[in-house]
Amino acid sequence: xxxxxxxxxxxxxxxxxxxxxxxxxxxxxxxxxxxxxxxxxxxxxxxxxxxxxxxxxxxxxxxxxxxxxxxxxxxxxxxxxxxxxxxxxxxxxxxxxxxxxxxxxxxxxxxxxxxxxxxxxxxxxxxxxxxxxxxxxxxxxxxxxxxxxxxxxxxxxxxxxxxxxxxxxxxxxxxxxxxxxxxxxxxxxxxxxxxxxxxxxxxxxxxxxxxxxxxxxxxxxxxxxxxxxxxxxxxxxxxxxxxxxxx
Numbered sequence: 001x002x003x004x005x006x007x008x009x010x011x012x013x014x015x016x017x018x019x020x021x022x023x024x025x026x027x028x029x030x031x032x033x034x035x036x037x038x039x040x041x042x043x044x045x046x047x048x049x050x051x052x053x054x055x056x057x058x059x060x061x062x063x064x065x066x067x068x069x070x071x072x073x074x075x076x077x078x079x080x081x082x083x084x085x086x087x088x089x090x091x092x093x094x095x096x097x098x099x100x101x102x103x104x105x106x107x108x109x110x111x112x113x114x115x116x117x118x119x120x121x122x123x124x125x126x127x128x129x130x131x132x133x134x135x136x137x138x139x140x141x142x143x144x145x146x147x148x149x150x151x152x153x154x155x156x157x158x159x160x161x162x163x164x165x166x167x168x169x170x171x172x173x174x175x176x177x178x179x180x181x182x183x184x185x186x187x188x189x190x191x192x193x194x195x196x197x198x199x200x201x202x203x204x205x206x207x208x209x210x211x212x213x214x215x216x217x218x219x220x221x222x223x224x225x226x227x228x229x230x231x232x233x234x235x236x237x238x239x240x241x242x243x244x245x246x247x
Contacts, residue, residue: 007057039163042091045084052081083141096153109142201225
C-alpha cells in the first residue's frame with residue numbers, strides 16, 4: 001500500500017509540475033536527465049529518480065517474466081532513488097530554507113536510515129562486505145547533505161548557481177522591485193507611518209484578475225528570504241486598460 005501511495009504522489013508531482021508553468025519544463029525533461037534549461041543538474045537528478053521508480057514499478061507488474069533475480073536486483077534501485085529525489089527537491093524547490101522543510105527532511109532521514117539498518121541486519125553476517133558498504137553509505141549521506149546545504153543551498157545566490165535561466169532571474173528581480181515598492185506604499189497609506197524597509201530576496205508570482213468594467217486586481221504572493229517575514233501577500237486594485245492589461 002505504501003509503495004502504491006508513493007507512486008501516486010510521484011505521478012501527481014510530475015503532472016502538477018508540467019501544468020504549473022512556473023519553470024520551463026517539458027515532458028521529455030521528466031524522463032531524460034540533464035537536458036532541461038531550468039536547473040539541469042538538479043532537475044536531472046529528479047528525472048533519474050523518476051526513471052528508477054518507474055523501473056521498480058514496471059518490473060513488479062511483469063515479475064513473472066523477468067524472474068525473481070531480475071526483479072530483486074531492480075528493487076535495490078529504490079534505495080538509490082530516494083536520496084536522488086531528496087537532492088532534486090532541495091535543488092529545484094522554492095522552500096529549502098523553510099523550517100518545516102528542514103524538520104520534514106530530518107524525520108525522513110531517520111525513517112530511511114532505520115529501514116536501511118533493519119534491512120542490512122537481517123541475515124547478518126552473510127555477505128558482510130555488501131552490508132558494511134550499505135551501512136557506510138547510509139551514514140555518510142546525512143553528513144554530506146549537511147555539508148552541501150550549509151555553504152551551498154542555504155547560502156546566498158543559490159538560484160543563479162543552480163542554473164536558473166537568466167531571463168527568469170531577471171523577471172524575478174523585476175517582480176521583487178515592483179512588489180517592494182507596492183508593499184512600502186500600501187504600508188504607508190494604511191498606517192500613516194513611515195514604511196519599514198526589509199532587505200531580503202523575494203520569490204513568487206503575480207496574478208491579475210478582472211474585477212469589473214475598467215478595474216482589475218493584482219495579487220502578488222511572495223516567499224521572503226527573511227526569518228522575521230516568511231510570506232507576503234499583496235492585493236492591489238488598479239485601473240484596467242481596454243483590450244487587456246493594467247496600469
